[in-house]
Amino acid sequence: MxxxxxxxxxxxxxxxxxxxxxxxxxxIKLHKNLLVSLVLRSARQVYxxxxxxxxxxxxxxxxxAQREQSPETWSDRTECEPPTEQSPSWAEMESNISKEQAPxxxxxxxxDSKEQPASWTEVESSGYKEQAPxxxxxxxxDSKExxxxxxxxxxxxxxxxxxxxxxxxxxxCQEQPLSRVHSEERTDRQSxxxxxxxxxxxxxxxxxxxxxxxxGRLVRRTAREQETxxxxxxxxxxxxxxxxxxxxxxxARTEPVVLQANSQSEEEQMETSSNVSSLINxxxxxxxxxxxxxxxxxxxxxxxxxxxxxxxxxxxRAIVAF
Amino acid sequence: MMIAxxxxxxxxxxxxxxxxSSFDQADIISTVEFNYSGDLLATGDKGGRVVIFxxxxxxxxxxxxxxxxxxxxxxxxxxxxxxxxxxxEIEEKINKIRWLPxxxxxHFLLSTNDKTIKLWKIxxxxxxxxxxxxxxxxxxxxxxxxxxxxxxxxxxxxxxxVEASPRRIFANAHTYHINSISVNSDYETYLSADDLxxxxxxxxxxxxxxxxxxIKPANMEELTEVITAAECHPHQCNVFAYxxxxxxxxxxxxxxxxxxxxxxxxxxxPEDPSNxxxxxxxxxxxxxxxxxxxxxxxxTRDYLSVKxxxxxxxxxxxxxxxxxxxxxxxxxxxxxxxxxxxxxxxxWNGSDSAIMTGSYNNFFRMFDRNTKRDITLEASRESxxxxxxxxxxxxxxxxxxxxxxxxxxSLDFNKKILHTAWHPKENIIAVAATNNLYIFQDKVN
Numbered sequence: 026m027x028x029x030x031x032x033x034x035x036x037x038x039x040x041x042x043x044x045x046x047x048x049x050x051x052x053i054k055l056h057k058n059l060l061v062s063l064v065l066r067s068a069r070q071v072y073x074x075x076x077x078x079x080x081x082x083x084x085x086x087x088x089x090a091q092r093e094q095s096p097e098t099w100s101d102r103t104e105c106e107p108p109t110e111q112s113p114s115w116a117e118m119e120s121n122i123s124k125e126q127a128p129x130x131x132x133x134x135x136x137d138s139k140e141q142p143a144s145w146t147e148v149e150s151s152g153y154k155e156q157a158p159x160x161x162x163x164x165x166x167d168s169k170e171x172x173x174x175x176x177x178x179x180x181x182x183x184x185x186x187x188x189x190x191x192x193x194x195x196x197x198c199q200e201q202p203l204s205r206v207h208s209e210e211r212t213d214r215q216s217x218x219x220x221x222x223x224x225x226x227x228x229x230x231x232x233x234x235x236x237x238x239x240x241g242r243l244v245r246r247t248a249r250e251q252e253t254x255x256x257x258x259x260x261x262x263x264x265x266x267x268x269x270x271x272x273x274x275x276x277a278r279t280e281p282v283v284l285q286a287n288s289q290s291e292e293e294q295m296e297t298s299s300n301v302s303s304l305i306n307x308x309x310x311x312x313x314x315x316x317x318x319x320x321x322x323x324x325x326x327x328x329x330x331x332x333x334x335x336x337x338x339x340x341x342r343a344i345v346a347f
Numbered sequence: 348m349m350i351a352x353x354x355x356x357x358x359x360x361x362x363x364x365x366x367x368s369s370f371d372q373a374d375i376i377s378t379v380e381f382n383y384s385g386d387l388l389a390t391g392d393k394g395g396r397v398v399i400f401x402x403x404x405x406x407x408x409x410x411x412x413x414x415x416x417x418x419x420x421x422x423x424x425x426x427x428x429x430x431x432x433x434x435x436e437i438e439e440k441i442n443k444i445r446w447l448p449x450x451x452x453x454h455f456l457l458s459t460n461d462k463t464i465k466l467w468k469i470x471x472x473x474x475x476x477x478x479x480x481x482x483x484x485x486x487x488x489x490x491x492x493x494x495x496x497x498x499x500x501x502x503x504x505x506x507x508x509v510e511a512s513p514r515r516i517f518a519n520a521h522t523y524h525i526n527s528i529s530v531n532s533d534y535e536t537y538l539s540a541d542d543l544x545x546x547x548x549x550x551x552x553x554x555x556x557x558x559x560x561x562i563k564p565a566n567m568e569e570l571t572e573v574i575t576a577a578e579c580h581p582h583q584c585n586v587f588a589y590x591x592x593x594x595x596x597x598x599x600x601x602x603x604x605x606x607x608x609x610x611x612x613x614x615x616x617p618e619d620p621s622n623x624x625x626x627x628x629x630x631x632x633x634x635x636x637x638x639x640x641x642x643x644x645x646x647t648r649d650y651l652s653v654k655x656x657x658x659x660x661x662x663x664x665x666x667x668x669x670x671x672x673x674x675x676x677x678x679x680x681x682x683x684x685x686x687x688x689x690x691x692x693x694x695w696n697g698s699d700s701a702i703m704t705g706s707y708n709n710f711f712r713m714f715d716r717n718t719k720r721d722i723t724l725e726a727s728r729e730s731x732x733x734x735x736x737x738x739x740x741x742x743x744x745x746x747x748x749x750x751x752x753x754x755x756x757s758l759d760f761n762k763k764i765l766h767t768a769w770h771p772k773e774n775i776i777a778v779a780a781t782n783n784l785y786i787f788q789d790k791v792n
Contacts, residue, residue, distance in 0.1 A: 031679075035625055038683055051438035051461060052430075055523055055542045056573045056592055056632075057688050063628045064682065071625075 029079075032072035039065040376779035378766055382446035382454065385770040388416055388777055389456055390784055391441025395425040397458055397511075399469060400786075414775070416786050420469055422511035425460040437462050443528050445537070447550075455514070457537060461524040464539055466515035466550065472508045476500040520546050520556045527577045533584040540577035540589060547601075559607045560589065560599065575690075576636045583642065586611075590647055594618075594631035598658065614645070614661045616654070626678040626687060634690035639699040640771070646702055648693040651675060653704050655716065668714045668721065671706045673744040673755045686760045694769045705764030708753065709780045710740055726764060726778045726785040736790060 039061045046053055046061075373394025380389050388400040401419035428437040438461055447455040453470040478500045482488050523542035530537045538559070539546050545560035560577075564570055572593040580586035585601045597610035618627065630650035637646045638658075644665070645656045651672055654664035670691075674681060681687040686707070693704040705711045706723070714721045723740045730737060743752035766779040774789030 032625075035679070035682070042685075050436055051440075051524070052433070052435040056526075056575065059570065059573055059592060060629045060632060060688065064625050067625045067628075 028071055029075040032068040032075070035068040036065055036072065039068065370782045374782040376766060376782060376784060377440050377442065378444050379768040379777050379779045379784070380444045380446060380456075381768050381770055381777070382456075383448050383771060385772050385775070387419065387446070387454060388768070388786070389444045389446065389458075390777075390779065391424065391444050391458055392782075393438075393440040395423055395427070395439030395441060395460065397422055397424045397441060397444065397456075397467070399509075400784075414788075420509040420511055422467070424458045424465060424467065424513075425463065428462070430462075442525055445528050445530050447530055448534055450534075457528055457530065459525050459528050459539065462518065462521055464517040464525070464528060464548075465513050466517070467511050468514045469509060469511045472510060473504060473506075474502045475505045477503050515550065515553050517548055517553050517556070520548075523573075526575060529577060529579040529587070531579045531584050531587075532582055536584075538577060538579060538587060540574050542573040545574065545577055545587075545589060545607075557605070559601065559605070561606070561608060575633050578636055578638055581638050581640060581642045588636055588638065588645060590633035590636040592632040593628070594633055594649060596633065596636060596645065596647060596656065612658070612661050614656055614664075616663045622675070624678060626682055629682070629687050630678065635692040637693060637695060639695050640697060641699055644699065646693050646695065648691050648704055650687060650689075650691075653693050653702060653714070655702070666716065668702070668712075670704055670712055671742070673742055674707075677755065681760070684760060686763070689763055689765060691763075691765050692767060694767055696769045696774065697772045703767050703769060703776060705767055705778070707760050707763050708758040709762040709764060710742075711764045711767055711778055724787075726780045726783070726787075727762075728783075731785055737787065 042061050043058060043065075046058055371394070373392060373396075375393045376390050377393055378389075378391040381387070382389070386402045388402075390398050390400075392398070397420075398418060399420045400416040403415045403417060405414060424441060425439040427439045429435070430437055440460055441458050442461065443457075443459050445457045447457070447466075449455075453468050456467050456469070458465055458467060477484065478498050480489075480494060480497055480500075481491070517539070521539065521541040521544065523544070525539055525541045527540040528537060529540075535551075536547055536549050539548065539556075540560075543561065543563040544558055546556040547559050548556045560574070562572070562574060572591045572595075575590050575592050577587060577589035580588070586598065587601070587607075588596055588598045590596045594615065596614040598612035598614070599607035599609075600611045601607060603609070603611060618631065633647045633649050635646075635648040638644070639646065643658055645658055647654050647656065647664075648670075651674060652670055653668045655666040655668075656664045678687060691705050693702060695702055700717055701713055701715050703711060703713045709726045710723050711726060712721060712723050723742070724737045725740050738751075741749075741752045742758070743749065743754050748754050762781060764778055764780050768777045770776065776787050778785045778787065
């Protein structure tokens with residue numbers, strides 16, 4: 026636990042350094058930022074591995090209780106799901122989805138399985154069309170949001186620097202899960218999580234006890250899902266023909282997958298994982314360890330950074346040039 | 348072991364009564380370098396200026412002023428620039444100065460900032476011609492009608508004037524920040540290194556250079572290490588070495604090919620797993636690499652230690668000296684205040700028997716390679732009155748603090764000695780402490 030707190034603190038500090046390096050005289054110093062990103066990666070690894078342990082424990086407890094619950098809480102599904110438990114069912118679902126079939130809810134052990142496939146296919150058929158406009162809408166708004174959240178973070182950052190690196194930071198961390206939870210509730214209607222609603226698992230939303238690990242956790246879980254979501258959403262303007270799961274190559278191209286909850290949570294201070302990824306993108310993602318170290322982590326970084334891609338576009342170009 | 352006496356402290360821009368806490372950022376010394384004979388000492392600062400000190404000739408009239416260094420020349424080498432394409436400001440801070448061997452009455456040095464290298468000629472003028480035919484002494488032109496006789500101008504002595512003029516400007520060859528320059532032993536070429544590339548120049552040719560090392564990955568996302576320092580071998584003009592942020596050194600031979608991406612030798616010491624931490628990678632990054640004068644050894648400086656390598660042995664260093672091991676437990680705080688990114692330099696003495704490097708609290712350390720003894724000294728105004736003998740300092744690492752010891756927590760991390768230089772022949776050292784330059788000499792009985 027101490028390692029997690031320490032790791033989180035280091036991650037925050039590292040991000041602060043990367044932010045401030047942008048305004049330093051003389052341009053971005055490649056060497057220093059490379060070192061900072063290495064520290065960030067190490068801290069994140071430690072943080073996420075601790076996170077995973079924690080959630081595994083939680084998972085055990087929740088599993089039993091949730092077997093009886095209805096799936097209404099799909100939309101509230103927490104991002105804090107350990108991938109291990111879900112992976113088999115996700116994999117299965119992915120293969121099914123690619124054939125435009127209802128996912129095999131049997132795996133999920135739903136009691137009202139009839140509803141789910143219906144809602145799933147409903148979502149699938151109509152959801153695409155619905156999602157498409159809202160998707161592009163969100164893409165647009167999201168491009169503004171991250172920008173604003175970006176500048177917000179930037180302007181807040183100096184003040185935060187003093188405050189956040191104190192003990193108080195830990196309490197901030199604790200508070201965040203709740204706010205993120207709220208944001209999820211708000212945005213679930215329009216969010217592309219709507220698609221995910223259909224695939225929600227039996228997990229009700231459990232308050233995230235961890236902080237910035239949540240987005241990381243979310244995207245880890247949804248790593249493979251996102252690939253398919255990626256490809257599906259990409260093609261949703263094309264009448265939603267389901268696509269094969271994205272090939273590994275496509276991972277390299279950042280897709281504007283919007284996760285409203287995440288983008289909102291990103292406005293929070295100390296959303297380190299998503300910030301990490303966005304910043305990685307800023308620096309042309311040098312820092313290979315952050316993106317490619319593990320497959321799931323790489324994708325999580327990818328997905329997180331996708332959110333701010335709209336605003337980062339020009340910066341990415343600049344950094345690639347750099 | 349050396350006992351030091353203080354020669355001179357020089358604080359450009361302030362008088363001796365002012366406290367050193369209030370100084371202009373531009374006065375921070377960023378590089379120190381003796382020339383080949385040791386008679387000249389050049390310093391560069393953050394404001395782009397170069398100040399050259401010259402050693403006074405010994406004279407019988409002033410026996411106590413044996414070899415004092417006085418200001419010889421000051422000039423503005425680099426100005427701040429703006430890269431309009433990238434919207435980046437280019438700092439004028441002088442990153443490195445390297446002297447060229449003297450070939451005539453004038454002195455030449457290379458100075459570089461992040462992007463541009465300049466060759467400066469420093470020459471003396473102590474005579475001036477008098478008795479021109481076409482102009483008066485004050486410069487006014489004489490009316491040609493009134494000239495009735497011709498005379499030959501006569502050279503008359505004048506006050507010594509030292510002029511610095513830029514003779515070559517080597518620009519636009521580096522995308523990333525230049526961290527090193529090194530003059531080759533052929534005295535015709537030199538190399539310049541930035542984060543990802545090393546270029547070879549000819550001193551006479553400014554419009555092109557050869558790229559000899561390029562470690563930029565095709566996809567910047569795969570970047571894992573950068574070049575941190577490079578140096579030419581002191582005798583073999585085909586050999587050079589460069590260090591990386593991963594703690595490795597590569598020795599390259601230019602005879603092997605036009606591109607030296609393939610190293611000839613690869614020096615790396617396996618990491619000690621027990622010392623692993625979040626910051627292991629940062630502290631293993633090499634900040635300076637220097638060949639010994641005899642060319643048989645290489646010295647590298649990373650954050651906590653100095654290592655001496657045998658050029659013929661790649662597997663591990665010959666000697667490792669801990670500079671300030673007591674900082675290992677403070678790495679997190681040093682990361683927060685950015686001190687962990689400080690790039691300390693190191694230097695050899697003329698006979699390669701001793702090495703020196705800087706630390707915090709204005710401490711600098713010297714290690715004798717033969718006796719394995721080391722000493723910590725402080726460069727500060729209080730302890731450095733002229734002719735004073737420097738007292739060895741000690742940092743208390745734990746337990747009871749003895750008298751005169753300094754505890755780790757009371758070290759001033761803003762007072763860091765990053766740049767030091769050792770006279771090529773004698774035991775005279777120059778130590779840059781922020782904006783002050785201290786020159787110490789071995790006590791001669």
